[in-house]
Amino acid sequence: MTTSDARPAPRIDAGRLRASLRQLGRVGSYLDPATGLEGVNRLSLTDADAEARRLVTGWMEAAGLTVRVDAIGNTFGHRPGRDPDAAPVLIGSHIDSVATAGIFDGCLGVLGGLEVVRALDEAGVATARPIEVAFFTEEEGVRFETDMLGSAVRAGRIALTDALALTDRDGVTLGSELDRHGCRGPHPVDGPPPHAYVECHIEQGPVLARAGMDLGVVTGVQAISWQEVTIRGTPAHAGTTPMELRRDAGVAAARLTLHLHELAASGAVPGLRATVGRHDTSPNLANVVPQRVVATMDLRHPDDARLDRVEQDVERYLGHLAAELGVEITTRRLVRTRAVAFDDHVREVIGSRVEEAGYRSIPILSGAGHDAQEMATLCPAGMIFVPGLHDGISHNPREESTPEACANGVDALLRTVLALADG
Amino acid sequence: MTTSDARPAPRIDAGRLRASLRQLGRVGSYLDPATGLEGVNRLSLTDADAEARRLVTGWMEAAGLTVRVDAIGNTFGHRPGRDPDAAPVLIGSHIDSVATAGIFDGCLGVLGGLEVVRALDEAGVATARPIEVAFFTEEEGVRFETDMLGSAVRAGRIALTDALALTDRDGVTLGSELDRHGCRGPHPVDGPPPHAYVECHIEQGPVLARAGMDLGVVTGVQAISWQEVTIRGTPAHAGTTPMELRRDAGVAAARLTLHLHELAASGAVPGLRATVGRHDTSPNLANVVPQRVVATMDLRHPDDARLDRVEQDVERYLGHLAAELGVEITTRRLVRTRAVAFDDHVREVIGSRVEEAGYRSIPILSGAGHDAQEMATLCPAGMIFVPGLHDGISHNPREESTPEACANGVDALLRTVLALADG
Structure with a gap:
């Protein structure tokens, strides 16, 4: 592979990208009764996910890539690069899905990376x-109740042995599922770090549109706090219990919902x-004052310290609420991820390449978690x-980005990767 | 049967009453996992209810009563009375139960009536x-989703043919269940009215205690309105959707809950x-803004016209709420029963007899519906x-009234019935 000035610049093939998204989307597909649309149910390391892994691995090999599994x-x-020993520029995302997914979440980043490679090959770009x-x-x-598991193990946040021991709702371990599908690779999870990492992903929100x-140039990922709140009141007959004698868990939950909102x-x-x-709600009957409500609080903020203070404020509020309404309130931590600010240089490279190509873009903070963090x-x-x-x-069969929007994102990915791989 | 001045006044046997409540409570009993207590599950015209009907009918016959089924x-x-053609004083209630009942609801009124008869017989009172x-x-x-069905048919509010055609969740008609158990009697539902009707029932609320x-002397039954409210918003990702772009059905439900409270x-x-x-809540996931909430509104007031106005006010409030939050709100009527004021004379008789016997009592409005209405x-x-x-x-295995409290109520029933039957 050599380059020449006469050769055309590498170009993303929007149709080919779309066709690959569609084809991968058929693995684990189902007819969604709510929307009448075809959805995707491809939980990690199920038979469908294993089939998707084989499909994408085959595409990698067909594109001349050397595949390695950790x-x-x-x-x-x-x-390969011209300098075979240089740290690579890594393009990544995921191909597992939620139970009611569309075809774009994660897959756009992986198949976009494949499209980048195909475009480079066609243009003969090294x-x-x-x-x-x-x-x-x-x-x-x-399935195994830990977001970003594979990338967290790669990055060293979660130990490999802990990850392999995670179980799904049926008690099946992640390790045994890897083995069942032949997906536990020989390569260590903690090899030398890449030179840089770039991920193209659907926004999953309304801001850009x-x-x-x-396009959006992502500035970082906000901090996320999930807590489960259990409010215990007293069940009582809706007809016979005077208002002033009630300890209504539903009223307490409503107060909390509005306070947070x-x-x-x-x-x-x-x-x-x-x-x-x-x-x-329990017992969830029309004529019984709610005895118990179990609800979740999802709190997100770009700044970790600020989110910590919000959590403390909410904790105090729950104490006041419990005392005022005579209910018992307990909380259980489900998730707390720290805020991430993406690298200034990578952001600048993405921003300048996006501008150079004539795309309208804004900086945007990611509300959801991603492997990139x-x-x-x-x-x-x-x-x-x-x-x-x-x-x-998103996380719904109605999830949809136009072929043009997808191609724009992958074109920006291509331009960014070229800049980082040659820079 | 003749009376004599030397003979002692009829006396309620608290132990016998309690024993009959316990024995009837064993029909359809189950071990409640939530409380560790024995509960009662005796839905109308199930095998358990049929067994209870046979048990109580047998007790009636053993007490010398002539049984008639409509x-x-x-x-x-x-x-019989001394005047065989006089309209009778009727003591009534029910022996069917909810799925998670105690042994007192309804049964106290029926077995209390039986205890009144036994006490009169023992004392030789005609x-x-x-x-x-x-x-x-x-x-x-x-089971058949219509409260006070049998008494409503007796009183002419519901037509017999409509009642017989009611179906349970499995599509089984009430008429076929009556036939299966041999409980469809030859007597017309609309015979001559009784002289008076008296019912002793547990309060099912905290006011008297x-x-x-x-004891409580019941003044009437409040009007009841049940509506189902469906709030439709837009599902959205909790992390990626700015607050100002949300149409959160859960927030609307919280506003409604607090407004009503x-x-x-x-x-x-x-x-x-x-x-x-x-x-x-749907989809009921921690990181998805609620798309839909289906909730119930149970509204009760002693005055029908006032409850009508409250319903109209709530309807207007829902309109404002829908407009303000950008959600769609629809309602569906489930129940509307009118308020009932009990007869002044019967109330006076109960009140004077209760006072004469030395019981502390207050007038009380019934929050729940009863056959008496x-x-x-x-x-x-x-x-x-x-x-x-x-x-x-109540409607819970923890439902409990002391043997003394039950005996007090049935003693008041006895004194009231005597006054009405001889008055």
């Missing part, structure tokens, strides 16, 4: 550094996002966001 | 008017009781309430 099942396709395309195991965290933007929506804590997404602890990392239709709905 | 399965035990003891079919409304009262608890509408007992449209009717332990918890 001990947690993370899979890397290697394209790079100084090697380029690698990777998919990480269990990013969604749905509403702002009329082609107003804290975030009023701008009292700028940048805070707060959601009560799960709310289970794990990799950011290992090497300079960055992300490119692609807008979605329908306010960016 | 076309909806209401069962009456007749004790009355001018006949006395009847009845249990009505499907008071709880759990908290006031330190032995404050309307009732603030005293803005004196006498109003408001409960959101059922609250189902149906019978009140047919003849003068009244009720006596017995306090319960544990704030009057």
Whole structure:
């Protein structure tokens, strides 16, 4: 492979990218009764995920990549650079899905990386550094209940032995599922770090589309706090119990829901996002004052220290609420991930390449977690966001980004990778 | 049977009453995993209810009553009066139960009636008017989804043919279940009205116990409104969706819950009781802004016109809420029963007899529905309430009234029936 000035610049093939997304999307597909659309159910290390791994690995090999699998099942396709010993530029994401997914989440980053390699090959472009395309195991965290698991093991945040011992709801270990599918590779999870990491992902939110933007240059990932709140009141007959004698767990849950919503929506804590997404009532009968509500609090903020203070404020609020309403309130920590700011240089490279190509873009903070935040602890990392239709709905068969939007994102990925691999 | 001045006054046997409650409570009993207590599951016209009907009918016959069953399965035990043609004083309630019941709800009124007859027999007391003891079919409304069904048919509010055609969740008709158990009797449902109707029932609330009262003289039954509210918002990612772009069905439900609670608890509408007992969230995931909440509104007030106005106010509030939060809100009527005021004379008789016997009592409004409210449209009717332990918890295996409290209530029933049957 050699380059020549006469040769055309590498070009992303939007149709080929789309076709590969569609083909991968058929693995684990189902007809969604709610939407009438085809959805994807490809939980990590299920038979469907194993089939998807074989499909993508085959595509890597067909594109001339040398495939290597590590001990947690993370899979890397290697394209040599002119300097074979240089640390590679790594393009990655995931191909596992939630139970009611579309075809874009994660897959755009992996198949986008493959499309980058194909475009480079077609244009006969060699790079100084090697380029690698990777998919990480269990990013969604749905089956083994740990988000970004494979990349966290790669980055050293989670120990390999702990990860292999994780079990799903049926008690099946992740390690045994890796073995069953032949996905436990011989390579160590902690090899030398890449030179840089870049990930292209759908936004999964409405910001870019509403702002009329082609792309987003991701500045970082906000800190995330999940807590489960259990409110215990007293069950009582709705007809016979005077209002002043009630200890209504549902009223307490409503107070909490509005307190969190107003804290975030009023701008009292700028940048805070707060959601009560799960709310289970017992005994859940029309004529019984609720005895117990189990709800979740999802709190997110770009700044870790600020989120810590919000958590402390909420803890105090729950104490006041319990005393005022005569209910018992306990909390259980589910998730706490730290905020991540992506590398300034990678952000600048992405920004300048996006601008050079004429895309309208804005800086954007990621509200969701991504493999890139794990990799950011290992090497300079960055992300490119692609807008979605329908306010960016995701984790739903209605998830949709146009072929053009996807191609724009992967074109930006190509330009960024070229700059980083030759820079 | 003749009376003599030397003969002792009839006396309620608290132990015998308790033993009969316990024995009936074993029919359909189960071990409740939540409380570790024995509960009762005796839905109307199940095998367990049929067994209970046979047991109580046998007791009626053993007490010398002539048993008659009508076309909806209401069962009456007749004790002749000195004037065989006089309209009887009817003592009634029900022996069907909810799925997680105690042994007192309904059964105290029926077995209390039987105890009244036994006490009269032991004391050799004859009355001018006949006395009847009845249990009505499907008071709880759990299986065929219509409260006070048997008494409503007896009182003419519900047509017999409609009642017989009601189906349970498996599509089984009430009529076929009556036939299967041999409970469809030859007697018409609309015979001549009784002279008066009296029912002794557990309070199912905390008021009497908290006031330190032995008994309650029931003034009437409040009007009841049940509506199901469906709130439709937009599902959205909790991390990626800015607060100002959300249409959160959970926040709307919380606003509604607090609005109703404050309307009732603030005293803005004196006498109003408001409960959101059922609250189902979709998709009910920690990181998804709720798309839909289906909740119930249980509203009760002693005055029909006032409850009508509250319903209209709530309807307007829902309109404002939908507009403000950008959600769609629809309601579906589940129940609307009118308020009932019990007959002044029967209340006076109960009140004077209770006072004469030295019981501490207060007038009390019933928050729950009872067969007495149906019978009140047919003849003068009244009720006596017995306090319960544990704030009057009911529809729960923890439901408990002391043997003394039960005996007090049935003694008041005896004194009232004697006054009405000889008055």
